[in-house]
Amino acid sequence: MADATEGAPRRRADARRNEEALLDAAAAAFVASGVDAPVRDIAARAGVGVGTVYRHFPTRADLIVGVYRHQVEALAEAARTSLAEAASPYEALVRWIDGFVDFLATKHGLAGALREGDGFEGLHAYFVDRLVPACSALLDAGVAAGEIRPDVGALELMRGVGNLCIGAEDDPRYDARRLVGLLVAGLRT
């Protein structure tokens, strides 16, 4: 509840070092083998034992969140700025969704991991927590401006977009961006 930087009892130096190494190693492993990269691989890349991975990141979701936290926060922030910069709320939404798709489409397997149920609940929860309010603001602005139909929720939209991105980089014949475009076009009044 309280802030974590001061409230935490200050960890040992090697612990902090290992956490950094693990985040770097996980990022590299995710690029190479997707977010399902074996825990042992990640541990080996970081030069630590598997026990250390689990101590710092009890679930894979924690590790994924750790790796992508900055980008997710940036995405949440971008929703605010794009509303101010775009010509209309709908334009802002389109641009923001574009950014979201870019993010997902370059993370091997992340879109697939985002659906609930596989033990990735924490990951799903984090994304929902950070991005649904951002998306909701854009959607609401569009509805208020009369550009967007009012009967589609932010969570629903984001799950749809996320699902459309599954497998996007595995198959060149499948263009997720195109289908997302159709879906978003369907939001217009």
Add this chain to the structure above:
Amino acid sequence: MADATEGAPRRRADARRNEEALLDAAAAAFVASGVDAPVRDIAARAGVGVGTVYRHFPTRADLIVGVYRHQVEALAEAARTSLAEAASPYEALVRWIDGFVDFLATKHGLAGALREGDGFEGLHAYFVDRLVPACSALLDAGVAAGEIRPDVGALELMRGVGNLCIGAEDDPRYDARRLVGLLVAGLRT
């Protein structure tokens, strides 16, 4: 290549019996635990050893295809009849897609298994082989009638719809049908 009912060298009675039992057991296991149900579970339900499962169905895809073959064939057939019965090609497409979504949404995990890459290539190939031509016919008719934009392929559309169905029955807040509706609406000229 030739027909399988006569060309095959006639199998032993226990083999045929076990294949039936396995299809029944798999169907039950899929309902209970999804299409990722452990092979050992399926074998146990059928009262056979795991070796027997693999002898009859070398890959999980073969088993899934075996279980759902009738429904998939019916879906392929439905494309033809719906074109004749519906008021317009677009209406026919909408109805057919509805049927496709119904099918996927009631098969725990099937939509997820359909994406290529996991060792389900055979499953994906079968669905593509049987359903893409069916969908393509509807799409072409709609394009010819000027109702549907001509720049979206059947494979792309079906993958999009399939992806939107992933996880549909896990979360009551997520309505795949609704989003598929948006996507299909986006196909109109």
Add this chain to the structure above:
DNA sequence: GACGATACGGAACGAGGTTCCGCTTAGCAA
């Protein structure tokens, strides 16, 4: 009833996730 081909069962192996505990070492205080 006997024989050969067919099919069966399940032990065994490998890969991956997760836990657990004896050992190491950072940090501190005397």
Add this chain to the structure above:
DNA sequence: TTGCTAAGCGGAACCTCGTTCCGTATCGTC
């Protein structure tokens, strides 16, 4: 500097699951 203690580490061990393989049982026929 040295010694102490708790935080932290490593990786063996265990579990689950997919997959293979081969000795054994059974079917169908002569």
